[in-house]
Amino acid sequence: MIGQLRGTLAEKSPPLIVIDCHGVGYEVQVSMNTFYHLPAVGESALLLTHLVVREDAHILFGFGSARERACFRELIKISGLGPKTALAILSGLTVDDLASAIAQQEPALLTRIPGIGKKTAERLLLELKGKLGDAGALAPSASAPSQQRQDILQALLALGYSDKEAQQSLKNLPGDISVSEGIKSALKSLAK
Numbered sequence: 001m002i003g004q005l006r007g008t009l010a011e012k013s014p015p016l017i018v019i020d021c022h023g024v025g026y027e028v029q030v031s032m033n034t035f036y037h038l039p040a041v042g043e044s045a046l047l048l049t050h051l052v053v054r055e056d057a058h059i060l061f062g063f064g065s066a067r068e069r070a071c072f073r074e075l076i077k078i079s080g081l082g083p084k085t086a087l088a089i090l091s092g093l094t095v096d097d098l099a100s101a102i103a104q105q106e107p108a109l110l111t112r113i114p115g116i117g118k119k120t121a122e123r124l125l126l127e128l129k130g131k132l133g134d135a136g137a138l139a140p141s142a143s144a145p146s147q148q149r150q151d152i153l154q155a156l157l158a159l160g161y162s163d164k165e166a167q168q169s170l171k172n173l174p175g176d177i178s179v180s181e182g183i184k185s186a187l188k189s190l191a192k
Contacts, residue, residue, distance in 0.1 A: 049061060
């Protein structure tokens with residue numbers, strides 16, 4: 001996997017750029033948010049990357065920040081959402097705007113992006129809930145207690161409880177409770 005590229009920016013033609021790394025030019029697809037922060041052609045650039053391998057191509061996607069790359073990786077995990085659509089989302093919204101839309105469950109922000117209809121937007125909001133973090137942190141850095149609470153919440157949602165009911169039942173749980181004990185306690189409180 002190619003994790004980053006550092007070299008001279010040789011070409012800028014959105015969404016494609018070329019970075020010259022010691023005589024080898026790498027074509028990289030970037031979001032418009034990353035594109036706007038790139039230096040001028042001929043200057044040094046550093047991009048974090050994600051390599052997508054397909055049967056007919058190897059495509060590098062570049063990002064100006066670790067948060068944007070982590071968000072891209074969360075987006076492409078969603079069934080039916082490819083890297084081009086994920087890049088379009090990150091071109092239309094910043095990571096903070098996307099996290100805010102998810103936290104507030106606002107599909108209207110996503111439907112402004114070409115190729116994202118109402119149903120797709122609603123599915124994205126559902127599948128990304130809790131993964132971009134309310135405080136702006138992305139999933140891998142979640143602490144154990146918050147990850148346990150997230151697992152309990154997902155279990156309750158899978159059992160058919162509404163998000164509001166599930167969130168309310170989590171408020172009464174101690175911070176250090178195990179997932180299985182948390183589910184049992186939450187179910188007891190919901191049964192009342």
